[in-house]
Amino acid sequence: MELKEKILSSYVAFENGIDINSDVHEIRTQALETFEKLGFPTKKLEAWKYTSLNSVLKQDYSIFTNKGNAVEMADVKQYFIHDIDTYKVVFIDGKYSSFLSQTTHDTIDVCLMSSALNKAKYKPVIENYFNKVAKQDNLTSLNTAFATEGTYIHIPRNVEVEKPIQIINFTTGSEAATLVQPRNLIVVEENAHVQIIERNQSLTSNAVLSNIVTEVFADRNATVDYYKIQNDDENASLVDNTFVDQKSNSVVSVHTFSFGGNITRNNLNFYQNGEHIDSILKGITIIEGKQHVDHHTLVHHIEPNCESHQDYKGIFDDRSTGVFNGKVIVNKEAQKTNAYQQNNNVLISDKATINAKPQLEIFADDVKCSHGCTIGQLDTDALFYMQQRGIPIKEGKALLMYAFANTVLESVKIPEVKSRITKLIANKLGVNIGFDL
């Protein structure tokens, strides 16, 4: 049976386990209809022209994983940012792990989406925010149809959260092929500030497909720093659908570090519903083998006097393939917009591919929109310089790649995240040079 049919026919069983007389379930069933109509994306769709899910969808996924494997902290500690104190919301095969987590209801809510969806006290928030900024497209709808679990974060006004929040999804391979669909809702009220680190980690070489939807609402003057670490097993695929709604004077940054996985697709969407908003989208992609990373970004400038800054660096080796599709829409009303987009790529091997496409749709006449896109090789003169100083070619290349990606790294605000990323880059490049790269 095709995956789509399997998903649709499993819905009755899914409904057995949940409250079907809720408003949320109304949203779910509508989403299921949308998915039924649209099906999985194919390469015929412009937005999926360069990313094929065919090989991923062929797997015989278990729609619900009931068998959960136990995970010992010692085995997974390396995937946490563990040198600083953080809140943690951890899932194993889609099920909450209270053992690995550290949640809170003290002033702020850092807890489970299942609680938020089911408990009366969260009802107003769910009514206001759940599925309000998520696009009604195929994969987002699929997630919505089954939305039951994930991370719920609510930061009330004027609260500056003193430590970062880590969201980690582990998959253990308890099934031959696992489909997980976490659903996250992050509401940051006026003048509040939060930092989030998200990681999806497969602990198995069994196939995994994660189809994640995250909605972020940043109210006036709010600040959100979001870091996504994608460094997964080569049999793990990820579709990350993130939607950010910003109000006036808010600053939201999303950094995406894509260092591995099978097929990784990032749909990152920003909607600026206010003035003097700053949206920051940055990413470093370093892949090899047959890995594939696709960044589809959208920044929708709806009102005047806002800014957006995009900076994506990609390094592609072997037969790896990359996509960068950066869309910026500037509405007629969005005068004095300042939209900046930079996408630079280095192809290490002759067989690597990058498809880069800036897409600007500008309807206002008094705006500054710039975009730059480059595809090149490592600078051999720079490499010679390193070698001349006694640095072997492999280490020299690593330093150059690090330097190339540095504009993205230097805007990471959590030092421990920055040093973790630099370590991952060093590991990735197989070097051990005299300092923490």
Place this chain on the structure above:
Amino acid sequence: MLKINNLHASIDEKSILKGLNLEVKAGEVHAIMGPNGAGKSTLANIIAGKEDYEVTDGIIELNGEDISELAPEERAHNGVFLSFQYPVEIPGVSVTNFIKTAINETRKAKGLEDMPAKDMLKMIREKSELLEIDRKFLSRSLNEGFSGGEKKRNEIFQMAMLEPKLAILDETDSGLDIDALRIVANGVNKLKSKDNAVIVITHYQRLLDYIIPDFVHVLYDGKIVKSGDASLALELEAKGYDWIKQELV
């Protein structure tokens, strides 16, 4: 120290060096002058091992060993240092971290352990004082946003740290104001010893007021066409190169 015999080299099938001979002994300072396009930078790059050039004939020996097949980093490990005319910018890697990496990679190649951090710091302190380099400068990203003078001074700082046997300064004086020139030259003079050698490539006599060469060579059309002592540089400064070209005809 360095012995070059009948060196022929080309780039993209264009012949640049056409039978060049040069011998540099330990403790000596040689200046190589010559008009634009004579092959001065080519010579520097070839000694350092840049792969863009094809050596079609001749030998390059360092301390009696043929180095023409060695990779650039292997030549560096053997004590060759080239101060670049246009040093490369490396954002995100500080001057200190870069030089640490360079030193420890060189030590690694020699089978030595990393230099202990304490010794490294001491050395950095000494050498930066020698070149009148501000400490803050050392934590900046390598060459990023450096002025021309800062880049050159940083090159000499790296040279001081790496303690090469053979240092080649490729137009280190270009882009330097007179104060920076004096500091750089002083640095080079202080690092000079009976065990190492320096080749100064320059257009102008100016630098040679500070770094007094034992020999001056004129490189023209891929060959060394005239050699002399320091007074030759003064003569070139006064008379230009035309008289040499005419002598050759």
